[in-house]
Amino acid sequence: MRDLDTIGRRFRHCVAVYPDAIALIAGETQYTYASLASMTSEYAGIFRDRLHLEHGQLLLAYLDNSVEFVASFLAAAEIGAIFVPLNINWKSPELSWFVERLPVTGVVTRQALRLPWDSLSDQVPPASVLSIDDDRSDSTRFHPLSREGCSCDVFSTVTPDQPVVYLCTSGSTGAPKIVRRTHENMVQGALSTGMALSITPGLGFLSMVPFFHGNGLDNALLLPLLSGGTAILQSSFSIPQLVNTFNEHQIDVLPGSPAIFEMIERFGINRDCFNTVRVCTSAGGPIAEPVVASIQERFGITIRQAYGASETGIMAIAPPEGGSRLVPVHGTSIRILDSSRRVLSGGIEGEIAVNGPIVSDGYIGNSEATSRVFADGYYCTGDKGILDTEGRLRIIGRISPLINISGTKIDPVEVENVIISMPDVVTCKVFAQNGTHHKQILKAAIGVRDGTALSRVEVVAFCRKHLAEYKIPRIMEIFPDRQVDLTGKTSFPWQPLDD
Numbered sequence: 147m148r149d150l151d152t153i154g155r156r157f158r159h160c161v162a163v164y165p166d167a168i169a170l171i172a173g174e175t176q177y178t179y180a181s182l183a184s185m186t187s188e189y190a191g192i193f194r195d196r197l198h199l200e201h202g203q204l205l206l207a208y209l210d211n212s213v214e215f216v217a218s219f220l221a222a223a224e225i226g227a228i229f230v231p232l233n234i235n236w237k238s239p240e241l242s243w244f245v246e247r248l249p250v251t252g253v254v255t256r257q258a259l260r261l262p263w264d265s266l267s268d269q270v271p272p273a274s275v276l277s278i279d280d281d282r283s284d285s286t287r288f289h290p291l292s293r294e295g296c297s298c299d300v301f302s303t304v305t306p307d308q309p310v311v312y313l314c315t316s317g318s319t320g321a322p323k324i325v326r327r328t329h330e331n332m333v334q335g336a337l338s339t340g341m342a343l344s345i346t347p348g349l350g351f352l353s354m355v356p357f358f359h360g361n362g363l364d365n366a367l368l369l370p371l372l373s374g375g376t377a378i379l380q381s382s383f384s385i386p387q388l389v390n391t392f393n394e395h396q397i398d399v400l401p402g403s404p405a406i407f408e409m410i411e412r413f414g415i416n417r418d419c420f421n422t423v424r425v426c427t428s429a430g431g432p433i434a435e436p437v438v439a440s441i442q443e444r445f446g447i448t449i450r451q452a453y454g455a456s457e458t459g460i461m462a463i464a465p466p467e468g469g470s471r472l473v474p475v476h477g478t479s480i481r482i483l484d485s486s487r488r489v490l491s492g493g494i495e496g497e498i499a500v501n502g503p504i505v506s507d508g509y510i511g512n513s514e515a516t517s518r519v520f521a522d523g524y525y526c527t528g529d530k531g532i533l534d535t536e537g538r539l540r541i542i543g544r545i546s547p548l549i550n551i552s553g554t555k556i557d558p559v560e561v562e563n564v565i566i567s568m569p570d571v572v573t574c575k576v577f578a579q580n581g582t583h584h585k586q587i588l589k590a591a592i593g594v595r596d597g598t599a600l601s602r603v604e605v606v607a608f609c610r611k612h613l614a615e616y617k618i619p620r621i622m623e624i625f626p627d628r629q630v631d632l633t634g635k636t637s638f639p640w641q642p643l644d645d
Contacts, residue, residue, distance in 0.1 A: 161179045337372070360459065361452075385413045427463065572595055
């Protein structure tokens with residue numbers, strides 16, 4: 147349905163068809179599709195009146211998995227603005243990098259998350275930072291279960307080829323990249339993923355993968371809301387929270403990540419918790435086979451590996467029976483390239499490239515990376531893979547230097563640049579080491595000037611001022627510069643980050 151190829155029109159179509167169905171559950175509060183539409187309209191009015199947000203302008207979002215995130219995203223999409231979800235673990239220097247490169251109209255956050263923005267007042271005026279919960283003095287203001295006040299007006303100027311989201315992703319040159327995704331990219335991604343997973347209206351999704359990640363935004367938010375499902379919001383992950391959510395709600399679809407399933411596999415969760423789960427996906431990185439086998443044996447759940455990227459959304463998904471050979475989603479073409487970008491025949495290993503309506507057209511402010519990564523209508527992933535004779539994809543590994551820690555991609559060059567900026571640090575190499583429970587751990591070999599001393603505590607304290615917590619190496623060894631082994635093969639001792 148071409149006329150429903152914008153997020154606003156597709157969402158309002160679901161509102162018209164399922165007005166009284168539950169769209170969101172946040173804590174003890176339920177929002178029908180009609181009440182969420184009403185809330186979206188009110189947010190759109192707040193953004194226009196308070197932030198002067200207009201068509202084509204940028205709204206940065208610094209929010210966790212909350213109804214505020216959902217309504218802000220839908221409101222920006224209907225206005226025709228561009229929504230930029232930012233990782234709430236990022237510190238002021240990381241946020242500043244994006245602010246310097248984007249023409250920001252406003253920032254939406256909550257009062258509890260506002261602190262990093264107060265230190266950026268020279269870049270973003272305080273009047274442009276809206277703590278959206280300050281506008282909700284009356285907890286019943288949005289009438290969560292009411293159909294009254296639902297406005298179904300959609301701005302006719304919004305078209306499928308216009309950008310709706312800028313996703314911020316790690317790069318391979320020490321700096322992040324900003325991915326431009328259109329309404330069509332996002333809608334077609336949700337529809338093709340839903341088709342591959344046989345998603346039907348009325349299913350309950352456990353939405354705990356962070357929405358500021360592509361996996362969470364695509365599969366835990368857009369997929370349920372554009373298919374008539376229910377997104378059951380969970381803003382953080384813990385085993386007790388997970389068990390409580392399963393006990394209180396019917397969970398049909400569990401979009402997850404390797405880190406989530408590793409935690410589930412490690413702890414003794416009652417099998418009954420997963421009795422209602424019909425679809426279970428893991429995205430954001432490869433999941434260890436022992437974890438998949440253990441969950442299959444203990445809970446009778448088949449984890450379907452989903453392969454995607456910020457630049458594309460989900461490209462391929464394992465079939466219902468699981469396995470490591472993935473099937474491209476509807477409308478997506480995958481081919482394998484050699485080092486000269488020539489197409490290879492089936493069964494030969496090379497770089498994975500993907501084409502289709504889900505593929506972004508490039509990066510913001512980085513024409514060099516765009517021309518290098520996007521060629522002939524294809525996105526070249528930097529991953530190695532093989533296509534078999536049936537057109538199924540097997541992923542071999544990574545060509546580019548990104549490190550995947552529990553489904554979150556980290557650019558080692560970015561971390562190295564921060565550590566090297568410390569006084570007396572001469573060299574630094576950051577890489578991954580296999581840890582316990584099938585997880586990779588970030589580690590660093592740091593070379594300091596002869597005659598100087600540097601402690602791990604000092605490095606951690608410095609990194610915490612410039613990097614999100616997940617980017618800080620958990621393992622460090624500090625040497626005089628002449629002794630540094632930068633190969634990554636040295637067996638470094640484990641040192642917890644709690645000191």
